[in-house]
Amino acid sequence: MSKIHVSTTINGDTAEFLCDPRETLLDVLRDRLGLTGAKEGCGTGDCGACSVTLDGRLVCSCLVLGAEAEGREIATVEGIAPGEELHPLQRKFIEHAALQCGICTPGILVAAKALLEKNPDPTETEVRYWLAGNLCRCTGYDKIIRAVMDAAAEMREAA
Amino acid sequence: MALDEYKPQKGGDELEQGHAFKYVGTRPDRPDGTDKVTGRARFGADITAPGMLHGAILRSPHAHARIVSIDTAKAEALDGVKAVVTRADFSDAIQPAPGMAGEMWNVLENVMAGDKALYDGHAIAAVAATSALTARDAVKLIEVTYEVLPHVTDVDAAMADDAPVIRDGTADKSVPPGLHPNVVRYHQSGHGDVATGFAEADLVIEDSFTTEATHQGYIEPHACLGILGGDGKGELWCCTQGHWNVQKICAALLDLETSQLRVTASEIGGGFGGKTTVFIEPVALALSRKANKPVKLVMSRAEVFRATGPTASTSMDIKIGMNKDGTITAAQGVFRAQGGAFPGAPMEFTAMCAFAPYNLANVHQVGYDVMTNRPKQAAYRAPGSPMAAFAVESVIDELCNQLGLDPLEVRLKNASREGTRASYGPKFQRIGLVETIEAAMAHPHYSAPLEPGQGRGISCGFWFNHGGETSVTLALSEDGSAQIMVGTPDIGGSRSSMALMAAEVLGIPYENIRVTVADTASLGYNEVSHGSRVTYASGLATIKAAEAAVRELCRRAAAKWGIEEDAVYWEDGYAKPSGPNAGDFEPLHISKITRRMGATGGPINGHFEATPEGAGVSFATHIVDAEVDPETGSTKVVRYTVVQDAGKAIHPTYVEGQFQGGAAQGIGWALNEEYIYGADGRLQNAGFLDYRIPVASDLPMIDTVIVEVPNPGHPYGVRGVGETSICPPLAAIANAVSAAAGVRMRNLPMSPPRILAALEEQSGG
Numbered sequence: 001m002s003k004i005h006v007s008t009t010i011n012g013d014t015a016e017f018l019c020d021p022r023e024t025l026l027d028v029l030r031d032r033l034g035l036t037g038a039k040e041g042c043g044t045g046d047c048g049a050c051s052v053t054l055d056g057r058l059v060c061s062c063l064v065l066g067a068e069a070e071g072r073e074i075a076t077v078e079g080i081a082p083g084e085e086l087h088p089l090q091r092k093f094i095e096h097a098a099l100q101c102g103i104c105t106p107g108i109l110v111a112a113k114a115l116l117e118k119n120p121d122p123t124e125t126e127v128r129y130w131l132a133g134n135l136c137r138c139t140g141y142d143k144i145i146r147a148v149m150d151a152a153a154e155m156r157e158a159a
Numbered sequence: 160m161a162l163d164e165y166k167p168q169k170g171g172d173e174l175e176q177g178h179a180f181k182y183v184g185t186r187p188d189r190p191d192g193t194d195k196v197t198g199r200a201r202f203g204a205d206i207t208a209p210g211m212l213h214g215a216i217l218r219s220p221h222a223h224a225r226i227v228s229i230d231t232a233k234a235e236a237l238d239g240v241k242a243v244v245t246r247a248d249f250s251d252a253i254q255p256a257p258g259m260a261g262e263m264w265n266v267l268e269n270v271m272a273g274d275k276a277l278y279d280g281h282a283i284a285a286v287a288a289t290s291a292l293t294a295r296d297a298v299k300l301i302e303v304t305y306e307v308l309p310h311v312t313d314v315d316a317a318m319a320d321d322a323p324v325i326r327d328g329t330a331d332k333s334v335p336p337g338l339h340p341n342v343v344r345y346h347q348s349g350h351g352d353v354a355t356g357f358a359e360a361d362l363v364i365e366d367s368f369t370t371e372a373t374h375q376g377y378i379e380p381h382a383c384l385g386i387l388g389g390d391g392k393g394e395l396w397c398c399t400q401g402h403w404n405v406q407k408i409c410a411a412l413l414d415l416e417t418s419q420l421r422v423t424a425s426e427i428g429g430g431f432g433g434k435t436t437v438f439i440e441p442v443a444l445a446l447s448r449k450a451n452k453p454v455k456l457v458m459s460r461a462e463v464f465r466a467t468g469p470t471a472s473t474s475m476d477i478k479i480g481m482n483k484d485g486t487i488t489a490a491q492g493v494f495r496a497q498g499g500a501f502p503g504a505p506m507e508f509t510a511m512c513a514f515a516p517y518n519l520a521n522v523h524q525v526g527y528d529v530m531t532n533r534p535k536q537a538a539y540r541a542p543g544s545p546m547a548a549f550a551v552e553s554v555i556d557e558l559c560n561q562l563g564l565d566p567l568e569v570r571l572k573n574a575s576r577e578g579t580r581a582s583y584g585p586k587f588q589r590i591g592l593v594e595t596i597e598a599a600m601a602h603p604h605y606s607a608p609l610e611p612g613q614g615r616g617i618s619c620g621f622w623f624n625h626g627g628e629t630s631v632t633l634a635l636s637e638d639g640s641a642q643i644m645v646g647t648p649d650i651g652g653s654r655s656s657m658a659l660m661a662a663e664v665l666g667i668p669y670e671n672i673r674v675t676v677a678d679t680a681s682l683g684y685n686e687v688s689h690g691s692r693v694t695y696a697s698g699l700a701t702i703k704a705a706e707a708a709v710r711e712l713c714r715r716a717a718a719k720w721g722i723e724e725d726a727v728y729w730e731d732g733y734a735k736p737s738g739p740n741a742g743d744f745e746p747l748h749i750s751k752i753t754r755r756m757g758a759t760g761g762p763i764n765g766h767f768e769a770t771p772e773g774a775g776v777s778f779a780t781h782i783v784d785a786e787v788d789p790e791t792g793s794t795k796v797v798r799y800t801v802v803q804d805a806g807k808a809i810h811p812t813y814v815e816g817q818f819q820g821g822a823a824q825g826i827g828w829a830l831n832e833e834y835i836y837g838a839d840g841r842l843q844n845a846g847f848l849d850y851r852i853p854v855a856s857d858l859p860m861i862d863t864v865i866v867e868v869p870n871p872g873h874p875y876g877v878r879g880v881g882e883t884s885i886c887p888p889l890a891a892i893a894n895a896v897s898a899a900a901g902v903r904m905r906n907l908p909m910s911p912p913r914i915l916a917a918l919e920e921q922s923g924g
Contacts, residue, residue, distance in 0.1 A: 008272070036198070036201070036205040041460065042847050043459055089196075099195055100816055101650060127469035135378055145860070
């Protein structure tokens with residue numbers, strides 16, 4: 001099967017790749033572009049470990065085809081930290097021990113960042129429902145919710 | 160921990176009395192934090208090798224079938240396919256044997272089917288190709304002729320006379336005569352005379368319970384990259400809880416010399432016991448050997464559900480007698496557990512843990528290990544214990560209800576204490592059950608009012624904890640910083656705990672210590688990260704390795720000062736003369752000694768290797784409030800409190816995390832999670848949509864209380880904390896739900912249809 005040429009933008013940088021029409025955006029990110037921050041936990045859109053944003057909208061990259069990235073803007077966990085400094089969400093996740101194994105962390109950070117961009121002052125319930133598509137098996141979510149709420153508070157203060 | 164690795168722990172006298180901690184008990188950031196929040200951490204599927212191929216595995220669609228033939232010709236002919244392997248490509252030197260004596264053969268048989276497919280999802284053949292898509296296409300071209308056989312997936316049905324025999328001759332000598340060949344191991348233990356005890360009781364309740372198989376549900380599917388040459392030398396990168404175990408098993412299954420296979424553990428995306436064995440690793444190596452190229456193999460989520468180890472499902476009968484004052488006069492339990500098509504369901508742990516929280520004059524427990532056509536069970540967080548607690552603590556709850564007694568008062572009255580003869584044999588050393596019950600009684604949660612429609616449940620739980628083979632090496636750098644090599648993969652922040660304990664001994668800042676999980680070629684043998692053993696055993700070894708380095712540092716200072724070695728002591732990162740008689744010397748900082756270590760006797764390292772047997776057993780008491788909607792049968796956990804004895808919390812935040820994680824997994828097991836098999840013996844819910852683990856909106860905050868009753872077997876008093884946290888939840892939630900619904904729930908999970916059925920049955924509907 002012949003491959004498709006795709007031009008796209010990832011974390012602000014232009015990127016080009018060839019992909020099989022059956023390959024998902026997650027496959028392309030991980031296997032063709034070396035961006036292994038997004039994880040495949042299920043491949044069926046149930047776990048959220050592969051969360052990225054596509055033109056600012058939170059998606060499971062396992063449910064998007066690589067070819068669909070043409071002309072779009074993609075943001076992944078690798079682009080969250082602006083430079084040497086971590087993003088407040090990243091710092092708060094470390095500080096609150098909001099991760100144990102860390103496999104779900106990239107997806108949760110991408111999802112939480114998307115939440116705070118829409119809603120800088122979410123309630124606990126809003127955070128819980130927004131993150132309901134991101135499975136974590138280690139933490140029981142307690143420390144994740146606290147880290148997101150704390151990061152939101154810090155970002156509101158800084159804003 | 161695996162059944163054959165269980166050893167009764169001896170306690171010991173390692174505890175350093177009156178230790179004033181400087182680093183231990185603080186809550187610094189984890190050393191791998193930045194890697195984990197930036198996407199930089201490399202997990203099982205995140206590594207590649209030049210020239211790498213991708214593998215895929217063909218799996219049986221049948222629960223039980225004879226494999227008549229496998230034709231791989233069409234697959235091999237597909238462009239891009241470089242190798243196809245079947246069972247013929249693995250060792251033929253490993254022979255079956257009854258019970259756990261045949262475990263290596265069992266693992267081989269599970270990794271790649273021999274004569275028969277034993278469960279839906281059993282691996283039949285595998286392909287390596289130039290792309291993952293090609294490998295998947297090639298798998299579909301393999302033609303297998305099956306002779307489908309009758310199957311059985313239920314534990315009670317598998318014991319019945321007419322059940323199909325899965326593998327005759329698997330039963331070991333423990334099994335009494337007259338049982339079905341699917342009953343492969345038997346256990347009984349206890350003491351006293353239960354008949355007399357029941358006769359003395361004011362009230363005896365006898366009841367039966369079931370639990371379904373649940374999966375560990377780690378978010379990272381199994382993944383590995385194998386490189387093996389015709390010279391018998393290999394490299395393997397994989398996500399595992401124990402890479403020496405992977406090395407040992409892969410070497411055996413592929414007829415390699417163990418030392419010639421170097422295994423590196425990647426960051427691990429959850430394990431909970433499920434990554435203590437091998438599934439795809441030997442297959443990747445076999446494909447690599449045949450293709451003479453590196454092969455990456457990654458499981459899909461459906462493969463994880465169908466072909467890796469869930470926990471056992473159980474069927475249990477409990478009988479307990481109690482006096483009006485709450486004293487338990489006798490207790491007995493029968494525990495039947497199926498662990499798939501192989502021996503190994505942890506029924507003896509179920510039996511041994513069942514009554515361990517209580518000081519009983521008369522107790523007897525029996526266990527049956529039963530084979531069915533399901534995937535080979537793997538360890539899942541305190542294997543066997545949560546089910547036992549569910550059954551036993553439900554009956555105790557019912558006794559308390561009928562006798563009008565406070566459930567925590569009754570637990571306290573009967574609680575095991577130091578010196579109590581455990582239900583499973585040994586005498587308890589210093590334990591903290593009483594302290595957890597008292598803390599639960601004092602917690603505001605226990606006296607908080609309930610809303611209408613809510614019920615409160617409590618439960619105690621017990622787990623053995625484990626020591627196990629352990630090696631640690633510590634090396635000092637010229638600037639006085641330290642690097643530590645441990646061999647226990649870090650599944651929940653353990654590198655932090657190791658660094659804290661080493662900092663405590665060396666007296667240098669936590670940040671000056673780097674802890675690495677070493678590969679199998681870089682350190683001596685280490686048992687798997689299981690049995691809640693890492694902070695205990697690797698921690699003990701880290702402390703001893705650091706102490707060895709400190710002794711050498713003191714020797715170097717003594718030599719410099721020209722005084723006796725025993726006239727030097729170590730404090731806060733400095734060598735100091737021990738008193739006026741030793742001489743008047745300026746304290747010597749670690750960096751002053753290490754800077755010149757090459758010239759003063761050579762590099763300064765410390766190492767320690769042993770099989771410590773002082774892991775202290777641990778207990779927990781949980782309080783849960785649940786709300787049941789009688790219209791829909793759905794349950795909401797509205798409040799949850801975990802009280803558990805940690806011995807000593809090295810990094811309290813990560814201890815809390817273990818408490819919360821165990822509770823959350825228990826909530827899933829109690830309310831939603833189950834393996835559902837159709838009449839055709841196929842797994843019907845092999846995905847996270849239909850096998851529903853708790854999500855953020857399902858749960859409340861989970862409150863924690865860390866009790867610290869030091870374990871005499873560890874210098875700082877550490878008890879493992881990872882597993883005990885999942886022992887009480889099933890029972891505590893069942894008791895809360897039963898109270899809220901007004902009907903005793905005897906079968907897990909308490910899913911909405913089950914609750915509605917129980918409500919209807921009660922109302923005579």
